[in-house]
Amino acid sequence: MQSRFALPGLLLLAAALATPALAEEHQERTAKVGTLSVVVENDYFAGTDQEYTNGFRLAYLRPKGQVNDVTAWLGRNILGVADQTKLYDGVAIGQNLFTPSDITQAAPQPGDHPYAGWLYIEAAAIADDNTHVETVTANLGIVGPLALGELVQNTFHQLIDSDIAQGWDNQLSNEPGLVLSYDRTWRPFKEQTRPWGFDVLPSAGFSVGNILTQANAGFTLRLGPDLHNDLGPPRIRPSLAGGGFIANNADRFNWYFHAGMQSRIVLRNIFLDGNTFRNSPRVNKRNVVHDFQIGAVMRWEDVRVSYSIVRRSKEFDTQKDPHTFAAITLTVRY
Numbered sequence: 001m002q003s004r005f006a007l008p009g010l011l012l013l014a015a016a017l018a019t020p021a022l023a024e025e026h027q028e029r030t031a032k033v034g035t036l037s038v039v040v041e042n043d044y045f046a047g048t049d050q051e052y053t054n055g056f057r058l059a060y061l062r063p064k065g066q067v068n069d070v071t072a073w074l075g076r077n078i079l080g081v082a083d084q085t086k087l088y089d090g091v092a093i094g095q096n097l098f099t100p101s102d103i104t105q106a107a108p109q110p111g112d113h114p115y116a117g118w119l120y121i122e123a124a125a126i127a128d129d130n131t132h133v134e135t136v137t138a139n140l141g142i143v144g145p146l147a148l149g150e151l152v153q154n155t156f157h158q159l160i161d162s163d164i165a166q167g168w169d170n171q172l173s174n175e176p177g178l179v180l181s182y183d184r185t186w187r188p189f190k191e192q193t194r195p196w197g198f199d200v201l202p203s204a205g206f207s208v209g210n211i212l213t214q215a216n217a218g219f220t221l222r223l224g225p226d227l228h229n230d231l232g233p234p235r236i237r238p239s240l241a242g243g244g245f246i247a248n249n250a251d252r253f254n255w256y257f258h259a260g261m262q263s264r265i266v267l268r269n270i271f272l273d274g275n276t277f278r279n280s281p282r283v284n285k286r287n288v289v290h291d292f293q294i295g296a297v298m299r300w301e302d303v304r305v306s307y308s309i310v311r312r313s314k315e316f317d318t319q320k321d322p323h324t325f326a327a328i329t330l331t332v333r334y
Contacts, residue, residue: 033302035061035090037234037244037331045326046309049162050101051113052323054153055236059092061244064128071125079127079134086129088245092122094236097149098271101320103165111318114281115171116271117149118142118211120179126244133231133243135183135205143211143270144174172270172280179209183216185231198223201231203262207238210276213268214238218291224256232258233297233306233329240291246304246333254299258308262291272316283316295327302333 041055064085067075071089075081100112120141127134141147150168157164183205190199204217218240220232231243240262266287274282295308308327315323 033333034063035245035331035333037061037329039234039236039327039329041236041239041310041325041327043323043325045328046324048324049103050099050323051315051319052096052312052325053099054097054156055094057092057094057234057236059090059122059124059234059244061088061090061124061126064088064245067125074125074136075127078136079125081127081129081134086127088124088126088128090124090126090244092124093120094122095119095147095149095152096236096271097153099153099165100167103167104163106166106169108170108281109167110281111283113283113316113319114271114274115149115165115168116143117145117147117152117171118177118271119147120177124244128245130187132184132186135181137179137181139177139179139181139209139211139237141177141211142174143172143177143275145171146174170281173275173278175210175270175275175277177209177211177270179207179211179237181205181207181237190227195225196223197225197227199227201260203240210268211270212238212266214264214266216262216264218260218262220258220260222256222258224254224297226254227256228254232260233295233304233308233327234331235308235327235329238264239310239327240293242329244331246299246302246331252301255297257294257296259294261293264289264291266315269315283318285316286314289313289315293327304331305329 037059039057043053067087067089072084075087096118098116100109120139122137122139124137154164185201185203199222201220206215228247230247234242234244240260272283272285274280290313293308293310297306306329310325312323
């Protein structure tokens, strides 16, 4: 299992050492560009196949300032930003998959994480006011067989010659879902001294809906040679939020290490509590959950890649161990 993390670490170390030779000063981009992000989160990279086992999210942000009327209204009336040039809006599609620890059993497994899939679309409005970033999102989707969790997991397992999950007949029933979320990230402190700089990005927010209802708070610490106003790599809810945009900076090549933690007070989690209006598999969830993450980001001009390891505390009483998974992101500005 250690070898899975050795190669990314060596590549990032080599990139760090090569920065002074590769970085070239150039003028800040002035063209308005959109941003496309792909996020994959999977516990395969940590040597497990259980609980939150896979997440995928494809997102597009329109060029800054080119927003629709709804985002402009949210900026003025909710986010307190009347200047439309400080706003982004975007859309995303994603899927999260959850399984018990033993996917080879076809019978129900009381006390273990229920099988569940969540397929959704997302609309987002983002206000970037230099000192802070506020994000409002609406997720609309479906939990249950219509989320295509069994098809996606077992097709992928066939491709990699892994065990086929036998228990998807026990998954949560079909239920439409809506989640409204608000997040705010501050930029209160930055220290930039060549060749190193660091900053701290506190964040807080909440989500309300039949899929997830929670309050969250945390921070991200970044360390690198050229820290600008992005917020780290994007992530999938309920994980520690990052930025879907790439900030302008002076260097063609850039990198930084990041670490962070997030604590959540969870009132509702359908993947643990079960369906809202019918009997379904469920476990006794824990109302306080913590995420810890560490990783690195590399950027070359308009392309950014990142690799993060996430350690999530136990989410339900009968869970044997905390859960570990990896997050890989690719962000392209064009």
